[in-house]
Amino acid sequence: MGNVTSLQVAERAGVSQSAVSRVFTPGASASAKTVEKVRKAAQELGYRPNMMARAMITGKSRIIGLVVAYLDNQFYPLALERLSNALQAQGYHILVFTAANSRADVEEVMQELLDFQVDGIITASVGMTSDLTARCNAAGIPVVMFNRGQDGAGVSAVTSANVAGGETVGRYLLSCGHRNIAHISGWQGSSTGRDRQQGFVNVLTQAGITPQIIDGMYDRDTAAAATRTLMAQDAPPDAIFVGNDHMAFAVMDTLRQELGLRVPDDVAVIGYDDVPLAAWAAYDLTTMRQPVNRMVEATVATLLARLTDPTAPAKRIEIDSPLIRRGSTKGPKA
Amino acid sequence: MGNVTSLQVAERAGVSQSAVSRVFTPGASASAKTVEKVRKAAQELGYRPNMMARAMITGKSRIIGLVVAYLDNQFYPLALERLSNALQAQGYHILVFTAANSRADVEEVMQELLDFQVDGIITASVGMTSDLTARCNAAGIPVVMFNRGQDGAGVSAVTSANVAGGETVGRYLLSCGHRNIAHISGWQGSSTGRDRQQGFVNVLTQAGITPQIIDGMYDRDTAAAATRTLMAQDAPPDAIFVGNDHMAFAVMDTLRQELGLRVPDDVAVIGYDDVPLAAWAAYDLTTMRQPVNRMVEATVATLLARLTDPTAPAKRIEIDSPLIRRGSTKGPKA
DNA sequence: ATGAAAGCGCTAACAA
DNA sequence: TTGTTAGCGCTTTCAT
DSSP states (O other), X not given: OOOOOHHHHHHHHTSOHHHHHHHHSTTXXXXXXXXXXXXXXXXXXXXXXXXXXXXXXXXXXXXXEEEESOSOSTHHHHHHHHHHHHHHHTTOEEEEEEOOSSHHHHHHHHHHHHHTTOSEEEEESOOOOHHHHHHHHHTTOOEEEESOOOSSSSSEEEEEOHHHHHHHHHHHHXXXXXXXXXXXXXXTTXXXXXXXXXXXXXXXXXXXXXXXXXXXXXXXXXXXXXXXXXXXXXXXXXXXXXSSHHHHHHHHHIIIIITOOOTTTTOEEEEEEOOHHHHSTTTOOEEEXXXXXHHHHHHHHHHHHHHHOTTSOOOEEEEOOOEEOOTTSSSOOO | OOOOOHHHHHHHHTSOHHHXXXXXXXXXXXXXXXXXXXXXXXXXXXXXXXXXXXXXXXXXXXXXXXEESOSOSTHHHHHHHHHHHHHHHTTOEEEEEEOOSXXXXXXXXXXXXXXTTOSEEEEESOOOOHHHHHHHHHTTOOEEEEXXXXXXXXXXXXXXXXXXXXXXXXXXXXXXXXXSEEEEEOOTTSHHHHHHHHHHHHHHHHTTOOOEEEEOTTOHHHHHHHHHHHHTSSSOOSEEEESSHHHHHHHHHIIIIITOOOTTTTOEEEEEEOOHHHHSTTTOOEEEEOOHHHHHXXXXXXXXXXXXXXXXXXXXXXXXXXXXXXXXXXXOOO
């Protein structure tokens, strides 16, 4: 059991080895009689086709490589879970690679991924160099970036509409009456961080306001430090737009427990992602929702499309994100 | 690039195909001259050995299957990340399978895992049936259960010392002066849930106290409902031991925001796991720390040991867990 | 140390 | 529909 070959099944069933193969190959033809005999013999022997051998011939491993940087931001485990489920439903599985977000690290990991003959690659929160893109394209392996955009073509990317999202946040904060607004931005080395900031600044600039900006690097400690810096000023902001929820929680912790300020009375806070924790009573965070389910669907669909038809062009998909009004800002709640 | 074979490298280097194989096979011998020539040719062609082909021959895929139920409890993504890193350092990679914690689901997933010829399996927060254990053993594939114990032998299991942990919690709560204590337990279908409860009840019983117990099923909503039930009584508890942090956060949310009670002044709360969020100011949760790093190390070590030497016996490892005193209980802080 | 040859378990022409 | 025959890209005897 466990190491039964198709040949053994063939002998027991009294058919050829290829007959066995056909019975287990979707879309191959065999007579009802043969199928019956083979299934029976396979059952008795506990036979299951060897995926590795199949993969070597067909060139399809049914494995998708997932490159992910950090799992401490709740958004990514969630995405991973959904991604895994969606892919599993299609008969694919996820080989997980963790990589710090440095070029060298990503490069090495991608190479390993190619070694494993993965059918496709999803990168979550990780940037691609154009060299890497070229390598994957040359190898004929479709890549979809999840929650990161890319300027140069050749890679598919699924994000939410981050520029528009930043604009929404800007307009909302203005509508709440805030004029002294700060932004603890997402990492400026990431497209998401830059886009959100850009949309936000656009709107404020048009209102004649120049927000103070500090790069929070998607890091709790950095965001906490930024909060201290911001609030230690002569005219501290009365609203802070934080580049993602993960940092926003740190900002709220710092504001409330360390500085003794009230949210939203003294300072309003707004995040980005709408991870489950944002809805929990302890934070009740107003935030831009990134619809994980829809982003996952789009990611899987894009990947499968290119798997089915390798000539399908790389796509760039943006999912709209709604503002979720909660208790960390003063406006009307949703 | 990407589909270069060892034969092409051999031709370019002017050596045999097996020479190329030797150069890329750890522990094979080749002259410095050959190595030099082969490496050069491989470099120029962008050759990398095909892991699938190698796997088929050696019978070793260098892939470890990870079965995980839910990723919304912060403890598991963290474990996944560490596990992935540790395994990656040893040249192994993780194929992730998500499975609801039902027997049928786990069964199916395990079978798929075997199809992929994984070298070993780690199950996180998932139970094993003895039938499944037998199947994996028959296939010669070592299984290590992470954060779940198993009575019958044949599988390795790494947990923290949950019975002792429950006892520690019991003693601590008593030492804080609590006498009316409730327990929202971990799922009683899991060994961890049962063990923690058992240790806890042992200690309280010896002190002549019978705690009220409700199964929280490791679920936020269930835990919140349990909290309401508990506090709606005539003599509500002044301390609640919750089966894991994930539920404890829901308990605190319910207590503070919904019921308007203060923690720990009105009710003390203590959790289990010490996920990062437990240390954040918003919760500041007293909890039993499950040392993820040490548990991961033990898991990887156990797995590798059985991979190296298949005759190595299945091991049951318990890691001690310390009590982390924070603000959700009244005693002295750590 | 190296090359030739034999497979690993399977799928995919090709005949029959 | 079925069996026969080649391989997929590699590791591993076995000679040399």
